[in-house]
Amino acid sequence: MATFVLSALLQSNYQAPVYLFVPPETLTGVAAVVASSIPRIHGQGLTIVMRDADVLRSDARITGFWSDSYGADLPDACYESPNAGYHSVFSRKSDHVQTLPYAEFAVAQLAEGRSLASFLKLCEQCRVKSAEELQDLFALELAPARLEFDRLLRLIDNPATLPRLRQSPAARQRCVDWVRSDLAKFAAELGGVLDRAGRVGLEKGELLSALDRLLEALRRH
Numbered sequence: 768m769a770t771f772v773l774s775a776l777l778q779s780n781y782q783a784p785v786y787l788f789v790p791p792e793t794l795t796g797v798a799a800v801v802a803s804s805i806p807r808i809h810g811q812g813l814t815i816v817m818r819d820a821d822v823l824r825s826d827a828r829i830t831g832f833w834s835d836s837y838g839a840d841l842p843d844a845c846y847e848s849p850n851a852g853y854h855s856v857f858s859r860k861s862d863h864v865q866t867l868p869y870a871e872f873a874v875a876q877l878a879e880g881r882s883l884a885s886f887l888k889l890c891e892q893c894r895v896k897s898a899e900e901l902q903d904l905f906a907l908e909l910a911p912a913r914l915e916f917d918r919l920l921r922l923i924d925n926p927a928t929l930p931r932l933r934q935s936p937a938a939r940q941r942c943v944d945w946v947r948s949d950l951a952k953f954a955a956e957l958g959g960v961l962d963r964a965g966r967v968g969l970e971k972g973e974l975l976s977a978l979d980r981l982l983e984a985l986r987r988h
Contacts (some may be wrong), residue, residue: 775851794831911937
């Protein structure tokens with residue numbers, strides 16, 4: 768359940784209300800896991816309450832509800848986007864919440880009695896401002912296989928993370944893979960352009976002048 772809650776919060780950049788059908792002691796445990804998994808500044812607005820009724824009227828980010836009545840459940844709206852709902856007895860949960868790698872990692876680490884303090888300190892040093900940036904930094908530092916190209920672009924464009932990317936052999940290799948992939952696409956597109964230009968009957972001189980500009984751009988970089 769803690770993995771679900773943390774995933775729901777990260778997926779929505781801490782904005783989605785999360786509703787849990789859980790006893791109070793379970794809610795306390797989930798709250799502790801969440802607080803130990805995210806930077807302190809990210810947790811400042813995460814209010815957590817236990818309610819006896821009218822859970823949808825709660826202003827808290829995480830709301831717990833519990834009943835001993837047979838078949839008791841959260842309102843259907845709790846499970847619908849943008850909300851996120853989880854029933855600890857029936858295992859009913861919102862389908863739109865994806866299990867995120869960092870959430871799995873953080874919950875597993877804490878379950879084994881390990882601290883996330885060093886990673887969270889790094890988040891502060893790199894001035895991580897959003898859930899997306901937290902997951903980017905996690906991929907860079909602890910899960911380089913998850914460095915998709917869009918993550919690489921964000922890490923490159925972020926002055927706080929670029930030095931760490933340069934120091935990571937795995938991340939640098941992912942950059943090489945990315946450049947090769949893009950150049951292969953460019954070469955294929957260029958081949959198509961030249962083929963169409965030939966069919967139109969453009970002179971070689973006209974094409975070479977355009978290629979010269981391309982080569983000059985490559986030399987500058």
